[in-house]
Amino acid sequence: MKTKQRIIGYDFARAWAMFGMLIVNFTVITGAEGNGPAWLRAFTSLFEGRASALFVILAGIGITLMTKRAVASGDQLVIKASRQKIWKRSMFLLALGLLLYTLEWTGDILHYYGVYLFLAAFLIVVNSRWLVGLALGFLVVAQFLQLRYNAFEGWAGPVPFMNYADFWTIEGFARNLFFNGYHPLFPWFSFFLIGLWLGRMNLQEGRIRKRLLLISIAITTTVEVLSKVLIHISTPWIGTEASTFLFNTGPILPNVLYILSATGTAIAGLILCLYVTERWANSRMVTAIVHTGQLTLTHYVGHVVIGIGFLVLIGRLTNQSLAFALIYSVCFFAFSIVISVVWRKKFSRGPIEWVMRKVTE
Structure with a gap:
């Protein structure tokens, strides 16, 4: 029973991460950022870079759980088969993400996922300490790259961070993937590595959960306070723009403080x-949200094709208010829950999840 609870807990978290993603994406795509009262701006900003971080951490946990039996067996042939399955899924997600990109969805995360999975296949047998060390390594390299090179190269106007001019060139694609896209390998793969590490922990044990919760809250609180202090102290010396660039905890640009803070909030959540x-395992509402979490790949594609497509149809894609973006996000999430409940009455997997498994088994 506990194993089942653990699994549905991940699905439950995945659904709420999707809700946060909807708020962020619909706010950005409708041009609603900053277009609302202060309290609403503060509320929507809570999800920026946090929902996606939880998504990536959950993906890492999923890979660890998927390969747990193969790794425990110590059989190299079984481990190789697991790696091959992961590589097939990585290619599927890469292709699906790039397909969405052709629809001008520049905020796609799936093609990054594909690369994360490809690399993770090599790491399923790596010692846990090495996973944490690698996560820190990716973070340090990312910070160096941001300080050394132009982190805004490739992005074109008039709307900031909406069009990557040379994405479909080798140089532009590599720059976007490794350095300055929405979820570049440096440092976003750090989240995935933390997920691989977390997946090895027995989160069924109350003592471990409590310790992780307290540590994650302490990390986020400390980092957020440190960020405010460093920005306040450094602004008179280097200016507001430079101090924010170095010490902000927002996802653009994803510096050391952001990764630490977002990791803390993701684990706590x-x-x-x-x-x-x-x-409340037997609650109908919890079950409905769990089912939604089990169909997140389908809903992710749906929010691009259907969600944004409907905005285009009704002429509400630009210059909208934060209130409209938030209400639309809530409505789409409710729609996703209803669809998930109805679908799961007849099918065990979502349509795109089913296709992925058929293609990659």
């Missing part, structure tokens, strides 16, 4: 979701 599903 995950632990809380595990508690909720353990306490």
